[in-house]
Amino acid sequence: MPNYDAIILGAGAAGLMCAAVAGQRARRVLLVDHADEPGKKIIISGGGRCNFTNVNTAADRYISANPHFAKSALGRYTAADFIALVESYGIAWHEKTLGQLFCDGSAKQIVAMLLDECAKGRVDWSLGRAVTGVAHDGDDFRVSIDGRDVTAPALVIATGGPSIPRMGATGFAYDLARQFGLKVVEPRPALVPLTLGGDETLFRSLSGVAADVVASCGKTAFREAALFTHRGLSGPSILQVSSYWRHGQPVGIDFLPDRDAGWLQDAKRTTPRATLRKTLAGALPDRLAEILAERLGMTGELSALTDKKLAEAERRLSHWNFTPNGSEGYAKAEVTAGGISTADLSSQTMEAKRTKNLYAIGEAVDVTGWLGGYNFQWAWASGWAAGQVL
Structure with a gap:
């Protein structure tokens, strides 16, 4: 006889939600994680305050080979549903820009809430022990945990992706997925x-300088802050486009998104003795204005520049292309794009189509949200969807 009704691998956001929902449906659940405590990524998220959802959640804010896959789970467990859970625990929260919700206090409150929900479902735990093998005999899954075997008819892959390896993240979910086809x-x-890299390393001298811009990659654009770093580009707008960026592609920056065409010619007429650097410094940090003016080769007074040259400067400033030579990798990535193919999963239940009672949820799946609470909402929704049917 199996030890449990379901074994959930991974005690992150999705695994905790799934375990709580299934446990409260009177399922005997074992939640397994090689970390010594659950919810470690939750605790460090949002600067320690956990950006736990986004009120603007919709499937078009997610990247996947199947852009429609997330609709079902997100539609059945919404941001409002999670907010109601948070409020039922008396956790105070506030909304920042762009629909992002954060705890007033600590991200630890969200973990404590989820642990309490798991306790209500009498969830069992195996923490701080490595999974050394997983097998399936046609009826039950057998999971070996440090030499001890446990069995259940259902198995959930909720171990996330390899982003933030210092927190113990690995590609285990993908190995397991491939094992089951x-x-x-x-x-x-x-x-x-x-x-x-290359001649763009000049901009690394601006480390610490930020500006409100529109960053774009292909047809996708985000208006938020961009931050120059000692290695390249960061800040919310850059993090957003990075999910769409592929090696070799340019990233476009509109440094002055609120300026209308012809504004430099107007400045030439009103302040002809001003330099381009001084004119740009009225809207951008001075060090950034200096480098942009230098790169444009326009160091004299505006009166000495033709309208055609000023129009070309406007065009460059609104379509400034950087060609990144890479990213800072999984060590600095907040999430992992790609993952277990949605083509092999049910969008209703998150169950594998060809292996009965095998499920995949959360970041392990090829569904990646925008910055700002969207990935947590996918974790809650996908975990809830699987928890409903275990």
């Missing part, structure tokens, strides 16, 4: 700073 969309770092 599930395809894996090539994983890559997402929501990650980008690096600059």
Whole structure:
């Protein structure tokens, strides 16, 4: 006879939610994690305050080989549902920009809430021990944990992706998926700073300088802050486009998104003795204004520049292309893009189509949200969807 009704591998956001939901449906659940405590990534998220959801959650804020896959789970367990759970525990929260919700206090409150929900479902735990093998005999899954075997008819892969390896993250989910014949969309770092090389290293001298810009990659654009670093580019707008960026592609920056065409010609007429650097410094940090003016080769007074040259400067400033030579990798990536192929999973239940009672949820799956609480909402929704049917 199996030890449990379900074994869930991974005690992160998705695994905790799934265990709580299934346990409260009177399922005997074992939640397994090689870390010595659950929810470690939750605790460090949002600067320690956990950006736990986003009120603007919709499937079009997610990247996947199947852009429709996330609709079902997100539609059935919404941001409002998670907010209601948070409020039922008396956890105070606030909304920042762009619909992002954070705890007023600590991310530890969210972990404590999820642990309490698991306790209500009488969830059993195995923490701080490595999974050394997983097998399936046609009826039950057998999981070996440091030499001890446990069995259950259902198994959930909730071990996330390899982002933030210092927290113990690995690609274990992909190895397990391949073992059971599930395809894996090539994983890559997402929501990650980008690096600059070549003649663009000049901009690394601006380390610490930030500006409100529109950053774009292909047809996708985000208006938020960009930050220059000692290695390249970061800040919310860059992290957002990094999820869409592929090696060799340029990243476009509009440094002055609020300026109308012809504004430099107007400045030439009103302040002809001003330099381009001084004019730019009215809207951008001075060090950035200096480097942009130098790169444009326009160091004299505006009165000495033709309208055609000023129009070209405007065009460059609104379509400044950087060509990153890479990213800062999984060490600095907030999440992993790619993962277990949605083509092999049910969007309703997260169950593998060809292996009955095998499920994959959360970051392990090829569904990656924008910055700002979207990935947590996918974890809650996908975990809830699987927990409903275990």
